[in-house]
Structure formats: structure tokens, C-alpha cells
Amino acid sequence: MLGVISNHAASSGKLGSITLVGAGPGDPDLLTLGALKAIHAADLVIADRLVSKEILALIKSELKIAQKYPGCAHDAQNEIYRWCAEGLVEGKKIVRLKIGDPFVFGRGGEEVLELRKFGVEAKVIPGISSALAGPLAAGIPVTHRGVANRVVFCTGMGKEESIPDIPAYHPEQTCVFLMAVGRLKALTDDLTKGGYPSTTPVGIIERATTPHERTIRGTIEDIVILASEEKIRPPSVIVVGEAVNVLSKQEKHHQTIIPFRRSAMSLESLSKACEPSGEGSES
Ligand SMILES: C[S@@+](CC[C@H](N)C(=O)[O-])C[C@H]1O[C@@H](n2cnc3c(N)ncnc32)[C@H](O)[C@@H]1O
Numbered sequence: 001m002l003g004v005i006s007n008h009a010a011s012s013g014k015l016g017s018i019t020l021v022g023a024g025p026g027d028p029d030l031l032t033l034g035a036l037k038a039i040h041a042a043d044l045v046i047a048d049r050l051v052s053k054e055i056l057a058l059i060k061s062e063l064k065i066a067q068k069y070p071g072c073a074h075d076a077q078n079e080i081y082r083w084c085a086e087g088l089v090e091g092k093k094i095v096r097l098k099i100g101d102p103f104v105f106g107r108g109g110e111e112v113l114e115l116r117k118f119g120v121e122a123k124v125i126p127g128i129s130s131a132l133a134g135p136l137a138a139g140i141p142v143t144h145r146g147v148a149n150r151v152v153f154c155t156g157m158g159k160e161e162s163i164p165d166i167p168a169y170h171p172e173q174t175c176v177f178l179m180a181v182g183r184l185k186a187l188t189d190d191l192t193k194g195g196y197p198s199t200t201p202v203g204i205i206e207r208a209t210t211p212h213e214r215t216i217r218g219t220i221e222d223i224v225i226l227a228s229e230e231k232i233r234p235p236s237v238i239v240v241g242e243a244v245n246v247l248s249k250q251e252k253h254h255q256t257i258i259p260f261r262r263s264a265m266s267l268e269s270l271s272k273a274c275e276p277s278g279e280g281s282e283s
Helices: 003-010 033-041 073-089 108-116 130-137 181-193 223-229 267-274
Strands: 017-022 044-047 062-065 093-098 123-125 150-155 173-178 201-206 214-219 236-240
Touching: 017 033, 017 073, 017 108, 033 093, 033 123, 044 073, 073 093, 073 108, 130 173, 130 201, 130 236, 181 201, 181 223, 181 236, 201 223, 214 223
Parallel strands: 017 093, 017 123, 044 062, 044 093, 150 173
Antiparallel strands: 173 236, 201 214, 201 236
């Protein structure tokens, strides 16, 4: 796959570098400073398809966007490796920009191993995972004393589209499912078969922390109907457990659409606010 690199190594030119960077869930205010610095320093950014357009707008270098859709993920992943190989051979400083955190259901580990086969050690900068930011954006604390004493992160879709087992039921457990909204009916069936009470609260957060964020709340029994009525789509995070309603003020927990609340300060105003104004300075 990275044969270009081995040929290059044979001719002993200097390779570029690669950094896997977590872009967070979508809101540019949730990028880490490390991520922002790496993006600004890059010659080439190879971004996941789901990286928000607000974050893509911060990229001034060459940008390639992976077209990874269900059914063609393998080919798209190979294309990413080819882009990485070409950039490395050209001596570029590459940022591989991945949604959320690179090591949470993002193939980040696989990419590190693939690059390592060719003697390239990727640097990795963590990002805020949608598994944490999604629930938080909807006002759901994934742990809460007396309500949830553990949290389990699960994927709804395993390797080669296999279906992973669901975690055993525990009344004080929060389960956060990624990549599962497309098979919500099958998931709720599995949860029921697995002994989860049908009244267990379920929240779904779609496009968390973006201007299109929406949240619905229901139970294992009715969430499929609610999601279908609201036409909930990926990318979405599904939260299952009593913690879903712990901060909810509604008496009825159905269909609470919470509009996105952007943080008051944009990146631009934040950097302006951090600039020394001179006012009140002693020098
Ligand atoms: C391939 S996984 C990558 C997860 C990512 N590494 C992370 O830590 O968030 C893609 C899944 O992440 C979830 N996801 C990513 N961004 C999201 C967002 N802004 N809102 C809701 N779910 C999101 C969805 O479940 C989506 O199907």
C-alpha cells in the first residue's frame, strides 16, 4: 500500500512527517490548541469526510477530503494511505485530521500501525470525542453519583460490518453507541433481548456541537418511532441509561429538540481577547 515509500527509502530521500490530529466533534471552539497549531503548520491536511465545514475553513494549506461512505470504506482508506505516502515522499508536513479523537473508533491505531510498517512514526494529538461531547452538548452527564457509576463506549458497527455484542445490563450504567443510528431498530431489539427494561431512557444527539445539532429523548420502547418521525440521521450518538434524564427539566421526556448553543466567544474573538491591549499595563 505504501510501496511508494519503500521505493523512496531505497533512493534515500528525506521523508516528510505525519500527525494524526483529533478535530473534535464539529465546533471549532472544541479544537485543542495543539490541533490548531498542527493545522496551521501543515503543508497538507488529509481530512475525514465528517470534519465540519467550520473546521475545514481554518485550513489554509492543501486539503484532501476522504470520501469514506458505507460500502466503499476500504477503497477510501487505501486512497488515504496513498495520499499519505505521496505527501511523505514529497517531504510534506502532513496532518491527518480525524473527527473526534483519533483513537476512539476512528481507525487511528490502524493508521499508526500501517505507517509504522514503513518506518514512519506518526505523532498523535488527542481530540474531544463525540462519545463525550455529544451527551454533554445535550445536557447528559454520562456519570452521575447515585444514577450512573460507569460508562461504556460501543460501536454499532464492527469490522467488515459485523455487529458487536451489546454490554450486559446494569441499572447504573450509561452506554454510548457510535455508528449505530442506521441500525437503531436492531439495536433496541438487542437491548431488549439483553434484559434492558423497555422503559430505559434513550437520547440521540445528531450532529452534536454543530449549528445543526438536534437531540431527541425517549425510551427503548419508543425511540425508534421518535427517531423515524424526526428523521434522525448519522452522524449521531446514542445514549442509553438513566443518566439521559438526570438533568432534564421536562416532565415528559419525549422529543426535546435542543437547539445548538454556540459558545459566546469565537476563535477569532478569543485570540483578540488574549492579545495584550496595553490598557492598564505598567510597562
Ligand atoms: C468513525 S466514528 C469516529 C468517532 C470519532 N473518532 C470520535 O471520537 O468522535 C463516526 C461516528 O462518530 C459519531 N460522531 C462523530 N461526530 C459526531 C457529531 N458531531 N455528532 C454526533 N455523532 C458524531 C457518530 O456516531 C459517527 O457515526
